[in-house]
Each structure stands twice: as C-alpha cells, then as structure tokens.
Amino acid sequence: MxxxxxxxxxxxxxxxxxxxxxxxxxxxxxxxxxxxxxxxxxxxxxxxxxxxxxxxxxxxxxxxxxxxxxxxxxxxxxxxxxxxxxxxxxxxxxxxxxxxxxxxxxxxxxxxxxxxxxxxxxxxxxxxxxxxxxxxxxxxxxxxxxxxxxxxxxxxxxxxxxxxxxxxxxxxxxxxxxLHVDAAPPLELALVGTGFSYSAKRRVQQAEQWMTLAGRVRDLRRVGAASLDLCNIAINRLDAYYESGLNPWDHAGAALVAREAGAVVVGEGLGREGRRLIIAARPGLEQELMRYVSVLADE
Known part of the structure; x- marks a missing residue:
C-alpha cells in the first residue's frame, strides 16, 4: 500500500x-x-x-x-x-x-x-x-x-x-x-465536496452555503476528511472541493497531491487559525465555484 x-x-x-x-x-x-x-x-x-x-x-x-x-x-x-x-x-x-x-x-x-x-x-x-x-x-x-x-x-x-x-x-x-485530473465539466454537472466546522455557529453558516450551492451543481458530498477530499480531486472522484476553517496539517500533504495531478488549488497556504477558504478543482471550475462560496473566506 x-x-x-x-x-x-x-x-x-x-x-x-x-x-x-x-x-x-x-x-x-x-x-x-x-x-x-x-x-x-x-x-x-x-x-x-x-x-x-x-x-x-x-x-x-x-x-x-x-x-x-x-x-x-x-x-x-x-x-x-x-x-x-x-x-x-x-x-x-x-x-x-x-x-x-x-x-x-x-x-x-x-x-x-x-x-x-x-x-x-x-x-x-x-x-x-x-x-x-x-x-x-x-x-x-x-x-x-x-x-x-x-x-x-x-x-x-x-x-x-x-x-x-x-x-x-x-x-x-x-x-x-x-494521477491526472480530467477536463472540467460545467458547474451544473460537477460533483462538489466540502466539509463542516467543529464550531456549531460556523457549521450553520456552512450549511446555509451548502443549500445555496445545492441547486447549482450535480450533487454535493461530505467525506469527513479534508485530506481525502483533496486526494479525491486528484483521482477524479470529485470535480471540485471547498472548505473553510482548516488547519495546515489538514491540507499540507493532500493539496500537493491535488496540485501535482493538475488541479487548481486556491488558498492552500491558509493561516495558523485556519479561517480562510480553500478551493481545489479541475481547471476552470475554481472561479465558478468561488462566486458562490467566497463568503466563507471571511468567517
């Protein structure tokens, strides 16, 4: 393995x-x-x-x-x-x-x-x-x-x-x-992954954003492990992924996997408090997705 x-x-x-x-x-x-x-x-x-x-x-x-x-x-x-x-x-x-x-x-x-x-x-x-x-x-x-x-x-x-x-x-x-990512579908045909915070208040905000996005994509997935979400981009199990509130250890390794497979990864630096937004997607999807989830970057 x-x-x-x-x-x-x-x-x-x-x-x-x-x-x-x-x-x-x-x-x-x-x-x-x-x-x-x-x-x-x-x-x-x-x-x-x-x-x-x-x-x-x-x-x-x-x-x-x-x-x-x-x-x-x-x-x-x-x-x-x-x-x-x-x-x-x-x-x-x-x-x-x-x-x-x-x-x-x-x-x-x-x-x-x-x-x-x-x-x-x-x-x-x-x-x-x-x-x-x-x-x-x-x-x-x-x-x-x-x-x-x-x-x-x-x-x-x-x-x-x-x-x-x-x-x-x-x-x-x-x-x-x-690993090589495939060409991006239009957003309405994209399978999009995300995750939720341990903070109840922030989780409610994230769920509201989930509902906003739900009618604009093929479907949404929550795996429950940010590293696997990012790797799922690399192996073409997801078309795009976004999450806020991550810490460096959540994404330091998997963001490299996604990027080296050809995905666009935005915001992978993230601060020590992990309040910024990370987006990973097949090239071309990241900007479309950002239009709907950028509000999470300011939580």
Whole structure:
C-alpha cells in the first residue's frame, strides 16, 4: 500500500546541517525530493497500519479540543508519537508541526507537517474515510504557515488500501499509478465536496452555503476528511472541493497531491487559525465555484 510507488530508498535522503539550512524549495535535486517522499511514505504507512490495528481493537474518545465534537482518540496520540519518533531518528534537526503535540523548531529549514488521523470522527464510528497525512515543507513551525512550500507528501488511507503521494514538480500517484485530473465539466454537472466546522455557529453558516450551492451543481458530498477530499480531486472522484476553517496539517500533504495531478488549488497556504477558504478543482471550475462560496473566506 504505497511502499511500491517507485520512489527512492531512505539512503537517498539529503542530510543537512546548520550550514546547509534550506531557504529555497528549488535547491533540491529530483533524487533528494524523492528521498524525502520515501520517508513520508514509510512513516505514514507505518502509522496507518498502527491506527487500523487499533481500530479493530476498539476506539474510545480520549479528550476533546475546540468543542465537545472535536475529539481526540488514544490512536491519534499514538500515531503522532510514532511518526514524531521515527522522523527524529531519520531527519534530526528538521522541525515538527503536528495536530496533537507541541511543535519543535527546525535547524535545517525543513518541517514535517503531520495529521496522525484525519477524519477522527469517521475513525471513531468505523467509517472507512480516514487517513494519515505526512508532508515535508520548507518553513519553520514558528513562521506563518501561508509561507510554507510543500516538497513531498504521503496521504495513506488504510481502509481503502490507498497511498496518495506527490513530489513538488514531479507529479502525484495513487499506489504508484500516476494521477491526472480530467477536463472540467460545467458547474451544473460537477460533483462538489466540502466539509463542516467543529464550531456549531460556523457549521450553520456552512450549511446555509451548502443549500445555496445545492441547486447549482450535480450533487454535493461530505467525506469527513479534508485530506481525502483533496486526494479525491486528484483521482477524479470529485470535480471540485471547498472548505473553510482548516488547519495546515489538514491540507499540507493532500493539496500537493491535488496540485501535482493538475488541479487548481486556491488558498492552500491558509493561516495558523485556519479561517480562510480553500478551493481545489479541475481547471476552470475554481472561479465558478468561488462566486458562490467566497463568503466563507471571511468567517
């Protein structure tokens, strides 16, 4: 599930010291980028296998965050701890920016942005739509995420047995097969995905926008995991996707997958508080969709 994606071995990964701090995403060779991808795939796959095993054993809510429905499971924490430990061994000096633990600064100019389980509510209830996302970016956790440049990413859905991968400037794949988005249909024939906030007030606003859009598209879908929505654009399961209120770990990896498959991704920088709007679509649909959902950017 993704290990066979035609990527370099761990031995091909660039090792940087303080004198080689990264400031330019273009300084990497293709081989170095694919080495970074290999690490992303390896640790994301390990974590995905871990959380899938824990799901079979049974899952319970361990804590809540921004609201009573914004949950954390023990598997979220165990997955992030595993990924962090592995990255510290493979890439000492790189920063870490994950959903469930404190960030650590980078001395190399590279940071790993991690969502240990995207779609935790799906995971809790046994829905198969959840994933582990691991991305490496140029940037530091202390800086504004809108300045990040994603170099390589892996988004692994263990239940669907799919590993979505991407390398900046080289393309995107699912289980090793190259991804290319199809030509865009007119908006009225488009299947559009979205997601809803954990904030009840914002969720009502988003539902109102959903109703506005419902009569203007083929249909609407809510998967419950932003990373998989973006990957579904790349693999042509959705024509377009929009969502507000995301955090960097929700989209850092999957936005690269969508973009490298040929989709247009608007707003993927997003701020640390995740209040801006992200849109991903087959080329030509993004502007049409923006006309109807841009109000969400100001929530």
């Amino acid at each position: 993704g290990r066979e994606a035609g990527i370099a071995t761990l031995q091909g990964v660039p090792e940087l010291d303080d004198a080689q701090t990264v400031h330019d995403a273009d300084q990497f060779t293709p081989e170095e980028l694919r080495g970074l991808l290999d690490i992303a795939v390896t640790v994301a796959t390990e974590a995905a296998e871990l959380v899938a095993a824990r799901r079979r054993e049974g899952v319970a809510v361990a804590d809540t965050k921004s609201s009573s429905v914004d949950i954390v499971t023990a598997s979220d924490r165990e997955s992030e701890a595993h990924i962090r430990r592995r990255l510290e061994g493979l890439r000492p000096g790189d920063g870490f920016f994950g959903e469930e633990s404190d960030a650590s600064a980078s001395t190399t100019g590279l940071t790993w942005v991690v969502d240990p389980i995207d779609g935790t509510v799906n995971y809790l209830y046994g829905y198969p739509n959840y994933a582990v996302s691991v991305a490496v970016v140029v940037g530091d956790p202390g800086s504004e995420p809108s300045s990040f440049t994603t170099l390589a990413a892996a988004v692994v859905n263990p239940e669907g047995r799919e590993a979505f991968t991407a390398v900046r400037g080289q393309g995107a794949w699912c289980n090793g097969e190259r």
